[in-house]
Amino acid sequence: MQNSVLIEIKNRVALLTLNRPEKLNALNYLTNDRLLELLDQIENNDDIGAVILTGAGDRAFSAGGDIHEFTASIKEGVDVAVREFCKRGQTMTARLESYPKPILAAVNGIAFGGGCEITEAVHLAVASDQAEFAKPEINIGIPPTFGGTQRLPRLAGRKRALELLLTGDRFSAQRAYELGLVNKVVPHDKLLPAAFELAERILRHSPLAASRIISAVTRGINTTIEEGLLIEREQFARMAATQDVLEGLDAWIARRAPIYQGA
Structure with missing residues (x-):
């Protein structure tokens, strides 16, 4: 389990690598659980401000769920399959x-x-120009189970998402960019440098502010605008009580770079 996801820390960024290259980094249950375990550890480490997730080897980020493993769960019955495969992936x-x-x-x-x-x-996501995407679950007679029927339509729009979900067709990194699935596409050999550069641009700022922004967007995107504005106000109120706000304002007035706690 320890080797199914590797961790390397560099300049306040944790690089997590899905490490089953011989299986195209398929997400078996141990890999899924190990990833969650590492995320728990990183959350409590104030020396780490951001995470980059990638795959081992040159062929795959991840080919998806481990079909052999979840086939065995399905054969044990619906309750086992939902608990062991679907709920684990959605979590x-x-x-x-x-x-x-x-x-x-x-x-x-x-x-x-x-x-x-x-x-x-x-x-956020950066893709190699050699990356390739697909929603192939329909090819084995199931819908996506880790949130794909919900998140892809929110990112790409209902009709474009349904085309991918109902055909199972592969699509390129450039198409993923056009659909809003990734932020940029870069040459393959520039992938990790581009991801670290983006992370470093974020880490210049208050980690508390970044957390509040993520919370407001994640919680608000599936609500009405009125409810979303309440969430935004709540996150501002939480932030306004912190030392980071005073430091950011003082630094702006003094025309100096801010020094944030944990930054």
Whole structure:
């Protein structure tokens, strides 16, 4: 389990690598659980301000759920399959989506099924020009199970999402960019440097403010505008009581760079 997701810390950024290259970094239950375990550890580490998630090897970010493993769960019955496979995957992507520190995907290869759903869930994503995406679950007779029927339509629009969900067709990194699934596409050998550069641009700012922004967007996007504005006001009120606000204002007035706690 320890080796299913690798961790390396560099300049306040935790690089998490899905590490099953021989299986195209398929998300078996141990990998899923290990990823959640590491996210818990990182959340409580004030020396880490952001996370980059990528895949081992040159072929895949993640090919999705481990089909052999969840086939066995399905054969044990619906209750087992829902608990062991579906709920586990949804818990993981929900954790990524609502994580209080910025999470960036560096999509280095194929991102099918659950790999695509991770990309949908994280806050930001950079894709290699060699990356390829797909929603192939329909090919094995199931709908997406890690949130893909919900997040992709919110990102790409209902009709464009349904075309991908109902055909299972592959699509390019450039198409993923056009659909709003990734923030940028870069040459393959520039992928991690581009992801770290984006993370560093975020880490210049207050980590508390970043967390409040993530919370407001994640919670507000699925509500009415009125409810979303209440959430925004709540997050501002939480932020206004912190030392980071005073430091940011004082630094702006003094025309100096702010020094934030934990930054």
